[in-house]
Amino acid sequence: MKSSVFFPILILTAAGAFGLGWAVRPGGADVPAKAAAQGSKGARTPVVRSSSGGGGAGKALMRPETEFVERFRSSGGISEDDMATAVAEMMKVNDPILRRKLFAALLDELTPENAKAAWIALRENRRGGFPGRGGMEDELRLLANAWGRLDGPGAIKALTEMRAEREAQREGDGRGRGGGDRGPGELISVLSGWATVDGDAAAAYLDGIEDQGQQRMAAFGVLQGMLVNGVDEAMAFVSSLPKSEDGNRAQSFYMAIVANEMLEQGMDTAKSWVDTISDPDLRTGALSRVADEMVRDDLDSAVEWVTQYADEESAARAVSRVASEWAEDDPQAVLAWAADLPDASRALAYEQALDEWTERDPVAAGEYLTNMAPSPERDSAVEGFATELAREDAATAMQWAETIASEDLRQQTVLEVAQRWYRTDRTAATAWIEASGLPAESVESIKEAPRFDGPGRGGRGPGRGRGR
Secondary structure, eight states, X not given: OTTOOOOOOOOOOXXXXXXXXXXXXXXXXXXXXXXXXXXXXXOOOOOOOSSOXXXXXXXXXXXXXXXXXXXXXXXXXOOHHHHHHHHXXXXXXXXXXXXXXXXXXXXXXOOTTTHHXXXXXXXXXXXXXXXXXXXXXXXXXXXXXXXXXXXXXXXHHHHHHHHHXXXXXXXXXXXXXXXXXXXXXXXHHXXXXXXXXXXXXXXHHGGGOOOHHHHHHHHHXXXXXXXXXXXXXXXXXXHHSOOOSSSSHHHXXXXXXXXXXXXXXOHHHHHHHHTTOOOHHHHHHHHHHHHHHHHHHOHHHHHHHHHTTTTXXXXXXXXXXXXXXXXXXXXXXXXXXXXXXXXXXXXXXXXXXXXXXXXXXXXXXXXXXXXXXXXXXXXXXXXXXHHHHTTTOHHHHHHHHTTOSOHHHHHHHHHHHHHHHHHHOHHHHHHHHHXXXXXXXXXXXXXXXXXXXXXXXXXXXXXXXXXX
């Protein structure tokens, strides 16, 4: 898979036939086209009758999607050419419900032999619009998913080859690579479908992907497919993934996805499920995701629930998330709560509280810090204070950052403050950098830091990615 580049993907969107019926005339081969034409004029499509009246006694009425498929089926299936023709006709239907019905019926007729023809026809008959906004893109993802269930290896091979051909053509035309093409995100849908029917084989495919980023994207697809069958196989898969060098954040992310599945069954079920997880790395993501959902609906319950796990290292992100949400309303209350937390969680809560308090009242927050005795909690509190204050007064924020006792945390905070300073006042920041004696690689990281901090105000440390 060296030739494939996995881009961030869109979550798979379900689509299929609706439970509405449609009236058709026996032998009327052009009913779908007529229904579409009527729909475009605002006419109502009649409902299928259960009786066989109207001169057709004893003759079963056919639904339009069934009749549509029968026009193209021969010898028990649909050939490649006929599948391409059928998809092209389906794409011309403007009635959205009827089109979904026809598409679902064609998916039922998909085979390893005609799937590629269906894919090409679906792409070539696209109409205007922006990629990723439903409709056409949903159909492409669903077709890729169905193809993966039928022939995962064959689908990946075919899509990879077609992708390479499109890239070569674009470069030959002088248009460069990409050009708005969804690219191998479609392969994620294939892997999802493949994993639904053969999780072991789909997971084994990941071993051949050398690039770690590509492998993580592919693993996302495998996980989505496994979740169709429940959480047990999905959790075993996440547990089997190699540990990453970023504090196993990838595993935590995947476990948050599994947690979403449990949350669909209710909060009580999700909380009970968390207690069954013994692997600390898996528990981290589960605790964080459930806490994130709970804090949105019932802050008091979230605080009570998270507190019971506060002595676990795996609960750090969950504690941070709850503290962040709570501190938006009452940072002093968070500080009071944090004072009684175990060491594993106390510092994170202090950081979140001072971050929020500094935004509201930097003078009061600074006075509070001045009266704090040196401790790991003070270091974390100063980090939250300095990184928030840097938005308004980077020079003062830097003075605070340099008081942090922990060397690692001090260096991290100094760099973050310097990055924000460089973005807002390059002249003053440059003068400070020249006098700081920082190594060249640190200076480079300051100057090349992206201007966008990401969602919310954070991005550093556990649980910092909160949106507001």
